[in-house]
Amino acid sequence: MKQSAEKHTEHSAANGLPLLETRFERYGAVVLVLGLAVGSQFLSGYYVSLLTTITIFSLAAMGLNLLSGNAGLISIAHAAFMGVGAFTAAWFVIDMGLPLMAALFLAGIVTAGVGLLFGLPSLRLSGIYLILATFAAQIILYWFFEQALWLTKSPDGRPVGIASIAGFYFDDSAHYFLLVLAFTVAGGVVYLNLLRSGLGRSMEAIRERPVVAQLMGMNLQKTKLVAFAAGHFYAGLAGALYGWHLQFVATEAFNLMRSIEMLVLIIIGGLGSLSGAVLGAIFIVLTPELLDMAGNRLLDDVSVIAPMRLGIFGMLVVLFLLYEPRGMARSWRKLMRYLESKLFNMNSK
Amino acid sequence: MTDAAPVHNSALRISDLSLSFGGVQALDKVSFRVEPGTIHAIIGPNGAGKTTLLNCISGQYTPQGSIRYGETELTRIRAHRRIGLGIARTFQHINVFTEQTVLENMMVGGHHRLRRGLMSRCLYWGRWGCLDEERALQREAFELLERMEMQQWRDLPAGELSYGLQKKLELGRALMAQPGLLLLDEPMAGMTEHEKKELSGWIAGINRDEAITIVMIEHDMSVVQSLSHFTVVLDFGRKIAEGTPAEVVKDERVRKAYLGED
Amino acid sequence: MDYFWGLLINGVLVGSIYSMVALGFVLIYKASKVLNFAQGELLMIGAYICLELVYQLQIGVLGAFLLTLVLMSVMAILIERLVLRRMMNAPVMSVVMVTIGIGIILRSIVLLVWGPITLHFPAWIRDVPVDLGFVRVSVIYIYSFVTCLVFMAGFGLFFRYTRTGLVMRAAASSQVAARSVGVPLHRVFALAWVVAAIVSAAGGVITGNIAGLTPELSAYGVRVFPAVILGGLDSIVGTTIAGVIIGVIEELGGGYLRDWTGLSGLGTVAPFIVLIIILWIRPQGLMGTKEVERL
Numbered sequence: 001m002k003q004s005a006e007k008h009t010e011h012s013a014a015n016g017l018p019l020l021e022t023r024f025e026r027y028g029a030v031v032l033v034l035g036l037a038v039g040s041q042f043l044s045g046y047y048v049s050l051l052t053t054i055t056i057f058s059l060a061a062m063g064l065n066l067l068s069g070n071a072g073l074i075s076i077a078h079a080a081f082m083g084v085g086a087f088t089a090a091w092f093v094i095d096m097g098l099p100l101m102a103a104l105f106l107a108g109i110v111t112a113g114v115g116l117l118f119g120l121p122s123l124r125l126s127g128i129y130l131i132l133a134t135f136a137a138q139i140i141l142y143w144f145f146e147q148a149l150w151l152t153k154s155p156d157g158r159p160v161g162i163a164s165i166a167g168f169y170f171d172d173s174a175h176y177f178l179l180v181l182a183f184t185v186a187g188g189v190v191y192l193n194l195l196r197s198g199l200g201r202s203m204e205a206i207r208e209r210p211v212v213a214q215l216m217g218m219n220l221q222k223t224k225l226v227a228f229a230a231g232h233f234y235a236g237l238a239g240a241l242y243g244w245h246l247q248f249v250a251t252e253a254f255n256l257m258r259s260i261e262m263l264v265l266i267i268i269g270g271l272g273s274l275s276g277a278v279l280g281a282i283f284i285v286l287t288p289e290l291l292d293m294a295g296n297r298l299l300d301d302v303s304v305i306a307p308m309r310l311g312i313f314g315m316l317v318v319l320f321l322l323y324e325p326r327g328m329a330r331s332w333r334k335l336m337r338y339l340e341s342k343l344f345n346m347n348s349k
Numbered sequence: 350m351t352d353a354a355p356v357h358n359s360a361l362r363i364s365d366l367s368l369s370f371g372g373v374q375a376l377d378k379v380s381f382r383v384e385p386g387t388i389h390a391i392i393g394p395n396g397a398g399k400t401t402l403l404n405c406i407s408g409q410y411t412p413q414g415s416i417r418y419g420e421t422e423l424t425r426i427r428a429h430r431r432i433g434l435g436i437a438r439t440f441q442h443i444n445v446f447t448e449q450t451v452l453e454n455m456m457v458g459g460h461h462r463l464r465r466g467l468m469s470r471c472l473y474w475g476r477w478g479c480l481d482e483e484r485a486l487q488r489e490a491f492e493l494l495e496r497m498e499m500q501q502w503r504d505l506p507a508g509e510l511s512y513g514l515q516k517k518l519e520l521g522r523a524l525m526a527q528p529g530l531l532l533l534d535e536p537m538a539g540m541t542e543h544e545k546k547e548l549s550g551w552i553a554g555i556n557r558d559e560a561i562t563i564v565m566i567e568h569d570m571s572v573v574q575s576l577s578h579f580t581v582v583l584d585f586g587r588k589i590a591e592g593t594p595a596e597v598v599k600d601e602r603v604r605k606a607y608l609g610e611d
Numbered sequence: 612m613d614y615f616w617g618l619l620i621n622g623v624l625v626g627s628i629y630s631m632v633a634l635g636f637v638l639i640y641k642a643s644k645v646l647n648f649a650q651g652e653l654l655m656i657g658a659y660i661c662l663e664l665v666y667q668l669q670i671g672v673l674g675a676f677l678l679t680l681v682l683m684s685v686m687a688i689l690i691e692r693l694v695l696r697r698m699m700n701a702p703v704m705s706v707v708m709v710t711i712g713i714g715i716i717l718r719s720i721v722l723l724v725w726g727p728i729t730l731h732f733p734a735w736i737r738d739v740p741v742d743l744g745f746v747r748v749s750v751i752y753i754y755s756f757v758t759c760l761v762f763m764a765g766f767g768l769f770f771r772y773t774r775t776g777l778v779m780r781a782a783a784s785s786q787v788a789a790r791s792v793g794v795p796l797h798r799v800f801a802l803a804w805v806v807a808a809i810v811s812a813a814g815g816v817i818t819g820n821i822a823g824l825t826p827e828l829s830a831y832g833v834r835v836f837p838a839v840i841l842g843g844l845d846s847i848v849g850t851t852i853a854g855v856i857i858g859v860i861e862e863l864g865g866g867y868l869r870d871w872t873g874l875s876g877l878g879t880v881a882p883f884i885v886l887i888i889i890l891w892i893r894p895q896g897l898m899g900t901k902e903v904e905r906l
Contacts (some may be wrong), residue, residue: 014487016473016480017453074704101463121890127703128646128844132836133890136883139833143880193473197483198456198463205446205457212444215407217432217461226467260711267708307722314715321709322697 016198019189021333022340027110033185040177050156052177054285056242059184061265062191063234068263070200070225072207074131077138078235078262082161083254084141084241085236087151090160100165103182104240111227111236114141123224138256140329145251157251162194163244170244180241187234194230195272203227204272265314268320270329279328287313330346359419359435361562361565366405366414375401376412377459377586382496383531383579388556389579390594391572394606395399397583399566400441406564407431407438418530423598427550432461435529439519439536441566447508451499455490455519456509458525462486482540490525497521497551513544520548524555531564539570543571549576616746618862621701624752626838626858627759628814633835633842633850634766635807641845642782642803645695645706648716650811651832656717657812658819658828659725662732672735676816680713680809691801714829721826730824731791755817762813763851766806770847776803796818834861837882840889854899857882 006094020026036055040048055283064078075081085107092103118137122130146155163170163179170176194200202223205213214220269280288309295305320327361383368376376398383389391399405412408428416423421434437458445454463486465479472478494500497517500508507518516536523531536552537545549572555561567573573580574594582590582597584606592596597603632654639647660682662677690713698706736754740747770776782799815828838857838879842849891898 014484014491016483016487016736019864068704072704074707076707083696118887119886121702121894122831125890125894128640129840129890130576131646131703131707132840133887135833136886139883140880140887146876147874194470197470197471197473197479198460198465199467201449201453201457201858203458206447208446209444210447210626211409212440212446213457214429215409215432215438216457216522217429219429230467260715263704263708263711267705271704291651304723307719309720310722314712314719317712317715318694318709321701321705322694333579 019192019196022336023344025336028336033181036106037178037181040181041174043174045173048173048177049244050285050289052173052180052245053178053242054281055177055184056238056245057262057265057281058278059180059187059241060235060238061262061269062187062274063231063238064262065266065272065274065277066191066194066203066221066234067227067231069266069270069276070195070207071203071231072127073123073224073226073227074127074263075119075134075231076131076256076259076263077118077134077141079254079256079258080138080141081111081115081235082239082242082258083249083251084114085143085239086147086235086249086254087158089240089242090158090249091151094158094160100163100244107240108233108236111239112232113234115228115235116225117296119228120225123221123228140260141253142255145254147291152249152251155251157249157253159188159248160243161247176245180245183237183241191274191277199223199226218303258338266327267325268316268327270327270332273329273333275332276327276329279332283328287316304343350518358560359529359562360385361406362415362417362565363402363406364415364417366412366416368401368404368405368410374586376405378414379583379586379588380414381581381591383530383562383564385562386554386556386560387578388565388574390573390577390580391564391566391583392568392580392597393583393589396585398533398586399583401586402583403438403448403534403564403566404538407436407532414584416439429461432526432528435527436532437523437526437528437530438532439516439523439534441534443512443519445507445510445518445522447516448506450496450504451507451510451518452487452490452503454496454522455525456486458522459486459489459527461526465538469575493521493524500506513540518549530562530564533563533567535566535568537569538566545572552576570594613746614866618866619859620746620748620752622859623855623864624756624858624862626855627756628738628817628831628854629835629838629858630851630854631762632814632831633758633854634763634847635810635851636835636839637842638779638803639800639807640839641764641847642779643695643699643800644684644703645710646703647807648707649686649690650807650835651809651829652714652717653683653687653811654815654818655752655824655826655828656686656721656815657808658824659721661812661816662730662819665732672732672816672820675814676809678813679816680787683808683812684805687804688801691804692717695804696797696802699800714832718826718829725824727826732820732824751821752891755821758813758817760809766810770867779803779849783823834882835878835905837886839896840847840886840894843896845900846896846898849896849898857885863870 020029036051042052043051060078060082064075066072067118082166089103089107089109092098092106093100098106119130120131122133150310152158163176170179202213202218205216205218206220207225211221239254242253246253265280265284266276269278270276291309291312292305295303295308299305363382364380366379367374379398379402390542391402393399401410404410406416406423408423408426408431417559418434420540423431424461426434441558450514463479463482467481469477469479474480491500494503499514499517499521502514508513510518516539520533520536533552539549552563552565553576556563563575577594580591580597581596582600582603583587589606590600590603591599632650636647636650639645657679661672661675661679664670664678665672668675670678694709694713695706698709736751739750741750741753755758770780777798779802782796814831818828818831835854841851841857842851842853860881861878864881868877868881869875
């Protein structure tokens with residue numbers, strides 16, 4: 001290796017694998033984040049609330065994508081783990097008097113721990129068992145939220161008031177959005193960092209060819225453990241942020257349907273990619289809103305809106321899996337490459 | 350990664366290796382020795398136990414008997430630790446990671462030398478980040494890809510390469526592990542004559558220049574004769590002959606069991 | 612003591628419905644390695660279809676029940692043909708999600724057509740209690756229990772003695788072997804779905820007759836999971852026994868544990884706690900094949 005070290009000057013510098021693939025995406029991401037940060041301050045409460053929900057779901061989806069999309073460990077309890085994060089953070093802040101930032105971090109840690117508790121036994125088994133174990137986790141945790149009143153105060157959930165950091169109160173929802181955005185951007189960067197590091201390669205390797213991965217020196221159990229812990233850290237953090245967004249940690253926000261929605265989110269968005277998490281979150285938050293709007297305009301009988309919405313959602317899930325099983329992220333990537341070639345071709349060569 | 354490649358002068362000693370799958374004796378008291386720095390060919394008809402033998406060395410199966418590499422008893426070492434001892438392999442059927450780029454596939458080969466933990470991978474940059482070892486690994490991959498004349502496909506998903514190139518990539522990935530012992534399972538299968546010739550030259554080259562010991566399964570007798578220093582013949586899980594390729598092809602039993610079939 | 616016997620009888624009855632529904636679940640899993648999350652919705656829609664037939668055609672509950680089984684078979688074939696057959700080589704996650712999607716569609720249909728309120732079958736049996744000596748049981752329970760036994764025995768004979776049954780068993784134990792002797796796999800899958808739909812519909816009609824119909828009937832699908840894991844994911848005999856065990860745990864858990872601990876809902880959660888514990892100590896269940904990742 002030593003003697004060849006000098007002659008590598010010829011090829012492009014080894015700077016690690018890129019964070020984002022195309023320049024268009026890199027500039028686009030910066031513009032998007034800055035645009036959201038500034039633009040959100042001028043929007044009405046309804047739109048800020050939608051944006052906040054999308055951003056929090058993106059963060060949660062990164063965790064699930066890391067777990068299920070990249071490492072191939074399917075969890076059908078992501079919402080319940082978000083609930084663990086939300087209630088733990090509320091407990092740390094209100095009952096224990098910890099500052100919000102510490103509580104958010106600890107909520108992530110606790111959620112990772114609870115995740116391991118449920119996932120650990122099935123990490124040695126095939127994925128089917130993990131699906132069933134996480135399903136059981138969803139049922140058990142939800143029941144726990146309804147019963148453990150020392151933690152959750154009422155079966156419906158507990159109010160948490162307004163988020164505050166070092167005496168600054170986020171009483172304007174647009175300000176709270178900035179906090180959420182900051183966490184999600186940080187979460188996104190960490191997600192991309194993990195993917196382009198050795199951990200990302202070993203997760204993909206273990207999902208695609210476990211035997212080969214093992215012979216390449218990858219420890220299956222350890223990698224799965226790390227993926228499990230990291231994925232649930234995201235869930236806990238996102239759940240806690242969601243609690244202060246609604247200013248009420250509602251038990252119902254973490255039910256089975258929400259967990260299913262999270263899985264649908266990453267599949268329709270695109271497995272294993274950041275753009276998948278974001279596109280999926282936009283889809284999962286906006287679709288019911290749009291369907292409700294359309295329903296209110298078109299239908300006389302308002303009681304059928306909810307079941308119609310459910311049916312259309314189910315149909316979209318089936319159709320996506322049949323006709324675009326790799327999600328929106330793939331089409332998105334094609335679009336990005338196309339735009340890159342159109343916009344940057346002149347000055348790159 | 351900046352330290353010099355470890356000096357490999359370990360012999361591989363296989364003694365009384367037996368393995369059965371539900372009544373089928375896949376390996377039956379196989380013993381032989383591979384001297385450091387040599388190319389050893391394993392030949393034999395289909396189902397003779399060749400791949401099973403390789404799998405025992407790389408760790409997918411736990412056989413009875415002993416496999417010693419240098420001073421280490423391999424049967425006691427877990428599979429994912431064996432690459433750290435300098436044992437790398439390729440597979441009979443293509444086993445590249447199709448969705449990852451050629452570069453990433455290569456970097457997977459050097460994975461076992463990465464030391465950084467979860468935190469530094471989250472950070473990536475800076476003093477506590479893992480960028481330093483990522484760059485070192487990436488640089489190695491660049492160099493090896495260049496030596497293999499594969500740099501133009503570097504950023505392509507490996508699944509989009511031709512069959513021959515995927516085979517070659519798999520060899521490259523194994524070399525990224527900086528092995529002392531390289532196990533090749535039919536590296537030439539399905540290749541064109543031209544590709545075979547090129548690859549033979551390559552294998553002879555890495556054996557000569559980097560003193561890598563090679564154990565390979567191969568069906569093409571002309572390749573075996575031109576490449577290998579020593580040949581072991583398996584049939585129904587038993588070793589029926591060994592010696593130089595020239596000696597082995599003259600052996601009566603070998604002609605009957607194996608060459609007669611061709 | 613009557614309290615105990617009441618809970619136990621209830622548990623055995625609910626459990627035998629679980630066993631029957633689990634039969635369909637395990638069959639689909641064995642034939643095609645698909646976890647069918649729509650099993651509960653099949654049960655639910657089967658019950659509603661039967662109810663509709665009873666009121667529309669006036670052919671009595673029994674006639675409507677048989678017609679329901681036919682309609683459910685057609686639906687199962689359609690689901691297999693239109694959706695699952697196209698996903699034969701798709702990753703596990705996609706297949707699981709697609710069955711969840713189908714379940715959601717079925718539930719929305721029920722909500723749109725019949726609404727969320729509880730509906731009832733017409734009373735077609737006079738509900739007289741039968742004295743079993745140690746406990747008096749409602750006659751409808753006896754009918755239900757016997758129906759479950761008949762269905763399971765029927766499928767038992769079918770797998771043992773008919774050619775189609777043997778082919779299905781062969782395919783379930785090894786897809787590769789089945790393919791090599793020329794068994795058309797997609798027909799086996801379709802048949803597995805038909806059986807699953809039939810047992811689910813039967814379970815739905817029985818439950819509907821006892822407790823009335825709500826969209827909540829679909830919860831039966833997931834409540835079968837603990838039975839499936841306890842019995843062993845790939846063992847039909849195991850899950851049949853485990854179904855009854857889980858039913859009893861649910862009822863006794865719901866009854867006694869609630870009284871002791873003051874926690875409500877323990878009955879439905881207890882089986883899932885059992886599921887997690889089984890995964891910890893004995894993932895292959897009572898009678899399943901041990902399958903642990905090698906290396």
